Amino acid sequence: MMTTLPTTAQLTERARTALERCGASGFEAPAPTGQSARTPITGEPLFDIAYSTSAETDQAIGTAQETFRTVWRDTPAPQRGNLVRRLGELLREHKDDLADLVTIEAGKIRSEAAGEVQEMIDICDFALGLSRQLYGRTMPSERPGHRLMETWHPLGVVGIITAFNFPVAVWSWNTAVALVCGNTIVWKPSELSPLTALACHGLLMRACQDVGAPMGVHQVVLGEREVGARLVDDPRVALLSATGSVRMGQQVGPRVAARMGRCLLELGGNNAAVIAPSADLDLAVRGTVFAAAGTAGQRCTTLRRVIVHEDIADQLTDRIVGAYGQLRPRIGDPFDDDTLVGPLIAERAHTALHGALERAAADGGRVLTGGERCLEKEAPDAYYVEPAVVRMPSQSEIVCEETFAPILYVLTYRTLDEAIELHNGVTQGLSSAIFTQDQREAERFLAASDCGIVNVNIGTSGAEIGGAFGGEKDTGGGRESGSDAWRAYMRRATNTVNYSDELPLAQGVNFL
Structure with missing residues (x-):
């Protein structure tokens, strides 16, 4: 078990240095205002x-709206792309x-962490x-x-609410695309990750200066739920893109709909992988362990259920438990x-993890490995845990x-229909996978999985x-990043031109 952790003083200095290098300044505020x-x-x-006040949040929305109306929506899209190009260069630096x-x-x-920045x-x-x-x-x-056509136009102010687990990537998915579409941004990051937001804002402001774009295209507001609520309820926010829990989405969606605004929701996942008898088990184990234990189980796409054929269940489970044993001595300092x-x-x-394990045991589950807290002596205020595997x-x-949290439940099936029923038998619908070398099984799963992301091997x-x-069902139905996700940030107009x-x-x- 790794036991050497950096001190808080060392981390503080490293954070200050990174912020200053990214162009963030004036970010420290003494108590009680901070x-x-x-x-x-x-x-x-x-x-x-410093957290943003209600007045500062309202002003940020107003600045973004004015910048949109007076400058940004009329800026040619390739020029808007030039701002994003410069941001990408600064991100590389x-x-x-x-x-x-x-x-x-x-x-x-x-x-x-480096991979997340590469996504940006x-x-x-x-x-x-x-x-x-x-x-x-x-x-x-x-x-x-007559000519009949459709054209696409920017919406206006896009509010972005992000979660702690991908503090910069999800912001960039929304911001880069929304900006080239002609929108302006107000970003409310998680209260658990404000520093990354300040750094990203600093880099984007430098990009604006470098290419002559208006500084008002991007605003950051810091705070807790009250600040996010102002974005949710303000009619000047044309689109609200929110990432978080299903419960959060169930609260946000109706409130935005009540004012006839638009929502782009990326909510929770309860992702599963089906392991078929024909699967390459080496591939399946590697794919399972990273998906389940990566980011300490704190991704929306984290693998939380393995649905394995009963003929290979013991063999696969033993191999996963063995792989988890290799993780144990490699828990610790993420640097x-x-x-x-x-x-x-x-x-x-940590409380949620132990509560879930207790409930799983009450339902007949058996913890095969993990679930224990570690490094408690070295960091009593931090929560390091051994990823858990539970046979259900x-x-x-x-x-x-x-x-x-990093809990992987193992279930068994007899037929592929049963596996698909188990897979789809949750309210979330984000990401899914099947490991198989049978093309018919793969194609059936691709068609039958009710998730927004469906993978093979x-x-x-x-x-x-x-x-x-993005995902379906309780995951919210939103789509971000590539393909035609850009359409969420624009409005469509159907045009008829009479040249006769x-x-x-x-x-x-006939009328007159």
């Missing part, structure tokens, strides 16, 4: 930062600085190309001398290159819930930016 930024690595506060902040605030191991770079590349490809259609008109599992975000995640006799109530996590990201000197009506109607 709130503490914390790190899950030691569980202790770093320094105080400051990849290590941002990765430092992601590790300090979210507890991600170094390679995952990739989406900037994607959005730059998109700025010249916001295509509409031309359709044949039934009337002579250490040998570490594979960093800390949980906070005490409440059935898909009980606790298995159908998402516990945002890879795990449930690790989406690329080229595809649209007649005025025929559609459907042969």
Whole structure:
């Protein structure tokens, strides 16, 4: 077990350095006006930062709206793309600085933190190309001398509410695409990850200066639920993109709908992988372990259920438990290159993990490995845990819930129909996978999985930016990142152009 952790003083200095290098300034605010930024690595506060007041939040929305109306929506899309291009260049220059902040605030191991920043770079590349490809259609008109077409236009102010587990990538998915579509941004990050937001805002402001874009295109507001609620309820926010729990989405969605606003919701997942008898077990074990234990089980795409054929269940389970044994000595300092599992975000995640394990045991589950807290002596205010594997006799109530912690439930099946029924038998619908070398099984699963992401012979996590990201059912139905997800940030207009000197009506109607 790794036991050497950096001190809070060391992490504080590293965070300050990264923030200053990214162009963030004036971020510290003494108590009582400030709130503490914390790190899950030691569980202790770093320094105080200023939260946004209600008046400051309203002003931020107003600035974004005015910038949209007076400048940004009329700026040609390729010029808007130039801003995103420059942001991508700055992200490349400051990849290590941002990765430092992601590790300090979210507890991600170094390679995952760097990978998250790479996602930001990739989406900037994607959005730059998109700025010249916001295509509409031309359709044949039934009337002579007429042209029928559709055009796409920006919405206005886009509010973005992000979660702690991907503190910068999800912001970039929304921001890069929304900006080239002609929208302006107000971002409310998680109260658990404000420092990454300040750094990203600093880099984007530098990009605005470098290319001559208006500074008002992007605003950051810091705070807790009250600040997010102002974005939810303000009619000036044309689209609210919110990432978080299903419960959060169930509250946000109706409130935005009540004011006839638009929502883009990315909510919880309870992701499963079906392991068929024909599966390459080496591949299945590797894919399962990363998807289940990566980010200490704190991804929305984390693998939470393995549905394995009963003929290979014991063999697969033994191999997964063996692989988890190799993780145990590699839990610890996420800055250490040998570490594979960093800390949980906070005490409440640890409480949820143990509550779930107790409920699983009451339902007949058997913990095969993990679930124990570690490094408690070295960091009494931090929460490091051994990822757990639990053999379950059935898909009980606790298995159908998402516990945002590293618990992997193992269930068995006899027929593929039964596996698909188990897989779809939860309210969430984000990511799914099947491991099989049988093409018929693979194709049936691709058609039958009710998730927004369906994979074959890879795990449930690790989406690329080229595809649209999002899920169905309680996951919210939103789509971000690649493919045609850009359409969520624009409004469609159907246009008819009459270039004749007649005025025929559609459907042969005669009137005058």
